[in-house]
Amino acid sequence: MAKLQNRLAKLIPEWRTETRALVKKNGDKKISDVTVQQAYGGMRGVKAMICDTSEVPPDVGLLIRGTPIGKLADKTPEDIFYLLCTGELPNAKDRRALSDELASRAAVPNYVWKVLEAMPKDSHPMCMLDTAILAMERESKFRAAYDKGMPKEDYWKPMLEDSLDLLGRMPAIAAGVYRMRFKKGKRIAPKKNLTWSENYAHMLGIKDPSGEFADCMRLYLVLHCDHEGGNVSAHTCHLVGSALSDAYYSVSAGLNGLAGPLHGLANQECLNWIIQLNKQFKGKPSREDIRKTAWETLNAGKVIPGYGHAVLRVSDPRFVEFRAFGMKHFPNDPIMKTVNDVYEIVPEVLKEQGKAKNPWPNVDAGSGALLYHYGMKEFSYYTVLFSVSRAMGMLSQLVVNRALGSPIERPKSVTTEWIKKNVK
Ligand code: CMX
Numbered sequence: 001m002a003k004l005q006n007r008l009a010k011l012i013p014e015w016r017t018e019t020r021a022l023v024k025k026n027g028d029k030k031i032s033d034v035t036v037q038q039a040y041g042g043m044r045g046v047k048a049m050i051c052d053t054s055e056v057p058p059d060v061g062l063l064i065r066g067t068p069i070g071k072l073a074d075k076t077p078e079d080i081f082y083l084l085c086t087g088e089l090p091n092a093k094d095r096r097a098l099s100d101e102l103a104s105r106a107a108v109p110n111y112v113w114k115v116l117e118a119m120p121k122d123s124h125p126m127c128m129l130d131t132a133i134l135a136m137e138r139e140s141k142f143r144a145a146y147d148k149g150m151p152k153e154d155y156w157k158p159m160l161e162d163s164l165d166l167l168g169r170m171p172a173i174a175a176g177v178y179r180m181r182f183k184k185g186k187r188i189a190p191k192k193n194l195t196w197s198e199n200y201a202h203m204l205g206i207k208d209p210s211g212e213f214a215d216c217m218r219l220y221l222v223l224h225c226d227h228e229g230g231n232v233s234a235h236t237c238h239l240v241g242s243a244l245s246d247a248y249y250s251v252s253a254g255l256n257g258l259a260g261p262l263h264g265l266a267n268q269e270c271l272n273w274i275i276q277l278n279k280q281f282k283g284k285p286s287r288e289d290i291r292k293t294a295w296e297t298l299n300a301g302k303v304i305p306g307y308g309h310a311v312l313r314v315s316d317p318r319f320v321e322f323r324a325f326g327m328k329h330f331p332n333d334p335i336m337k338t339v340n341d342v343y344e345i346v347p348e349v350l351k352e353q354g355k356a357k358n359p360w361p362n363v364d365a366g367s368g369a370l371l372y373h374y375g376m377k378e379f380s381y382y383t384v385l386f387s388v389s390r391a392m393g394m395l396s397q398l399v400v401n402r403a404l405g406s407p408i409e410r411p412k413s414v415t416t417e418w419i420k421k422n423v424k
Pocket of ligand 1: 044168231261263264265298302303304305307308309310311330355356357358362363364385
């Protein structure tokens with residue numbers, strides 16, 4: 001198999017022919033109806049967009065290009081980005097080529113650090129990451145080519161270039177944010193011959209004599225990579241990109257959505273909930289303590305972070321993998337133990353309450369326990385890790401969308417008056 005760029009150049013004309021024929025033949029067929037409830041209720045379940053990189057069947061969970069995420073848990077992020085973009089896993093040579101390509105683009109322009117240094121010291125790490133990405137917009141090869149009048153069928157090429165540049169730099173930026181924001185000392189330079197995730201782990205500067213933390217980071221970056229097209233971050237990125245805004249504008253916008261507590265920020269809230277529980281019950285909350293605390297959270301009108309999902313109706317397979325990793329490497333860690341006990345109690349409580357359509361854990365229910373175990377105790381940083389991974393999904397979706405010539409997105413909104421008049 002050839003390099004990612006060449007492989008895509010071969011595949012994209014085939015995808016274009018296929019989708020054009022599909023739309024020509026079936027363009028007027030219906031795939032969804034929309035109820036008043038859905039229009040007022042966050043468009044839940046409305047099928048109105050295409051995403052080929054991944055899908056989330058409610059009763060199965062994440063499939064990357066058709067493969068269950070659990071079957072990809074031993075892969076590297078390079079494998080996953082290649083798979084997201086092309087639908088194929090790379091061979092060893094192409095994986096290495098992608099790793100080298102990302103490493104060759106890892107240098108972060110100095111002005112990015114100056115922008116970050118000028119920010120208030122208590123800025124949220126997500127705000128710092130998104131600002132750094134936005135600051136680099138001037139580097140966009142897509143915008144430069146667009147300004148020169150590039151033809152539409154070539155849009156995907158500079159979009160892929162921007163994607164590789166941005167992905168190449170993200171670990172250094174994210175690690176730099178960690179060290180700057182939490183006063184960990186000087187930035188650490190990347191090492192030659194390390195993979196993308198190994199270098200991220202190295203630049204964070206967490207002590208890792210056994211290499212177990214680097215493996216945890218590999219897993220973390222693989223599992224968070226994508227979650228179809230309609231979630232807040234993916235959809236925002238897609239929407240902004242549909243206006244032909246470049247990857248820097250689009251990904252920064254998407255990550256601003258990931259920073260919301262009902263989306264990616266839930267991982268910091270979730271670990272906080274677990275730690276408070278352990279504190280309150282001296283490290284060993286009983287099943288009854290957990291049940292009581294869960295009810296207290298619900299009765300206070302709050303959600304139990306890490307549980308529930310807009311699409312899923314089973315335990316998130318990504319949670320299953322994180323839990324398996326934790327139980328393999330540190331089953332006696334008090335936080336991990338509580339994560340495990342909470343998993344046995346909270347779904348029962350949510351079922352009893354009867355509001356949440358999905359009482360099961362989502363990806364955020366266990367991921368923080370792993371990071372905490374390895375000494376990364378700054379909760380507000382956790383969504384940055386999520387972001388580095390999710391950039392792979394957002395960027396691959398942008399490349400595919402530009403390849404398929406996806407138009408500017410513009411659904412129709414209606415007023416409440418319109419609903420009253422037209423819905424009998
Ligand atoms: N705890 C308490 N109540 C919950 C709940 C939870 N974990 N999950 C859902 N509910 C409630 C909703 O708040 C809603 O209540 P109201 O009718 O009073 O508004 C009701 O149950 C129905 O909600 P739903 O249709 O089951 O879920 P939604 O699609 O509206 O929301 C989600 C999905 C994820 C926002 C919600 O489950 C939630 O807030 N979970 C906690 C936060 C969290 O873990 N987010 C991370 C999701 C994964 C990610 O995107 O990163």
